[in-house]
Amino acid sequence: MPLLARTVNTPLVIEVRRGAVADLGPLLADRRISAGGDVAVVVGPGQGERIVELIRPTLGSADVFTVAGGTLDAALELGDKLHARSYDAVVGIGGGKTIDTAKYAATRYAIPMVTVATSLANDGIASPVASLDHEGRRGSYGVHIPIAIVVDLDFVENGPDRQTQAGIGDAVSNINAVADWELAHVARAEPIDGLAVTLARTGAEALVNHPGKITDDGFLTALAEALILGGISMSVCGSSRPASGSCHEISHAIDTLYPGTGSHGEQVGLGALFCTFLRGDPERFGQLATCLHRHGLATTPADLGLTVEQFAEAVTYAPRTRPDRYTILEHLALTPTAIRERLADYADALRDHLS
Incomplete structure (x- = not known):
C-alpha cells in the first residue's frame, strides 16, 4: 500500500x-x-x-x-x-x-x-x-x-505594550480568517488546506483561552507561538488565506480611507470581532470580545478614533481591497444602510456581553 x-x-x-x-x-x-x-x-x-x-x-x-x-x-x-x-x-x-x-x-x-x-x-x-x-x-x-x-x-x-497588543489582535484574527476560508469552501467550493487551518486556528485558540497577561512569560510564549504558527500556516498552503480574511480587508480599507488610524493588529482585531458578529456565532463572538477587551485592544470604532459612519464606510469599501477573496463580507453583500444597522446591533451585543 x-x-x-x-x-x-x-x-x-x-x-x-x-x-x-x-x-x-x-x-x-x-x-x-x-x-x-x-x-x-x-x-x-x-x-x-x-x-x-x-x-x-x-x-x-x-x-x-x-x-x-x-x-x-x-x-x-x-x-x-x-x-x-x-x-x-x-x-x-x-x-x-x-x-x-x-x-x-x-x-x-x-x-x-x-x-x-x-x-x-x-x-x-x-x-x-x-x-x-x-x-x-x-x-x-x-x-x-x-x-x-x-x-x-x-x-x-x-518594549511598548501597544506592540504586544497589536500582536494579540493579529494572532486571534486568524480564527476569523479560517472561518472565512471555510465559508468560501462551502459556498464556492474553494479548495481548503486542513493542515494550514489546523496550524492557524490552534495557535489562535491557545491565545484566546490563555489566562495570563501581557506581562507573563507564559502568555508571551503563547503569543509568539501563535504568530509563528500563523506564519507557517501560510507557508504550508502557499497563500495568506489562513491568516487573512474579512478582518484584513477591513484593516486595508481603514488604511486607505483613514491612514494612520491604528496599528495593523488593532484594526484586524476589531475587524475580526465585527465579522464574527456578522457570522452569527454568539459563543465565538463572546470569546473574542472578552480576549480583546481584557488585553486592552479596540472593540469599538471609537476605540480606534473612528466614528460609526467612518467604520461603516471602511466595511463597505473593504471587499474592494481583495477582490479575489471570498469572505463573510462578500457573502452577505450588505448595503451601506444594512451595515450601519448591523453596527448598531453589534454595539448592543458588545455592551450586553461586557457589562
Whole structure:
C-alpha cells in the first residue's frame, strides 16, 4: 500500500526565551547554520547599538548593517550590500520593519534568513511575506520562510505594550480568517488546506483561552507561538488565506480611507470581532470580545478614533481591497444602510456581553 505525504517547509529552529540575543552565536553553531559566525546581522536604528554589544562576544566575524523605514528601497540597498560578500545567513534582529527588510534582501540573493524578534506585533516573524512601503503604498512580497526563528522575551517585555497588543489582535484574527476560508469552501467550493487551518486556528485558540497577561512569560510564549504558527500556516498552503480574511480587508480599507488610524493588529482585531458578529456565532463572538477587551485592544470604532459612519464606510469599501477573496463580507453583500444597522446591533451585543 503506497504511503502518500507531502514535504512542508518549516524553520529548523524555533526558540522563545529570555537571553536569546546574547546566545545567538552558539545557537547558530549548534544548529549548523553558521559554525564560524560569518553572518550579516541586520538591526534597526532603535536598539541597534545595544544588540551589537550583546552579540559581539559570540559573533565576532559578523558584519552589522543598520536599516530603517521598512521600504522596498531599503531592502534593495541592503541586498546590494549582502551581495558583496558570501554569508552563511542573514540575521534580522528587531521588529517587523527590520525583519521584513532583511527577509526580502535575503530572499533576493538566496541567503538563509534567521529571524530574531524583539517584539511580537505581527506574524511577519515567521511568514513567507514581507510588507514593505514603496512609492507611498504598502505592498506584500513573497519571500522565503526563515530557517530559524528566535524570540527574546527580555526585549519583548521591555518594549511598548501597544506592540504586544497589536500582536494579540493579529494572532486571534486568524480564527476569523479560517472561518472565512471555510465559508468560501462551502459556498464556492474553494479548495481548503486542513493542515494550514489546523496550524492557524490552534495557535489562535491557545491565545484566546490563555489566562495570563501581557506581562507573563507564559502568555508571551503563547503569543509568539501563535504568530509563528500563523506564519507557517501560510507557508504550508502557499497563500495568506489562513491568516487573512474579512478582518484584513477591513484593516486595508481603514488604511486607505483613514491612514494612520491604528496599528495593523488593532484594526484586524476589531475587524475580526465585527465579522464574527456578522457570522452569527454568539459563543465565538463572546470569546473574542472578552480576549480583546481584557488585553486592552479596540472593540469599538471609537476605540480606534473612528466614528460609526467612518467604520461603516471602511466595511463597505473593504471587499474592494481583495477582490479575489471570498469572505463573510462578500457573502452577505450588505448595503451601506444594512451595515450601519448591523453596527448598531453589534454595539448592543458588545455592551450586553461586557457589562
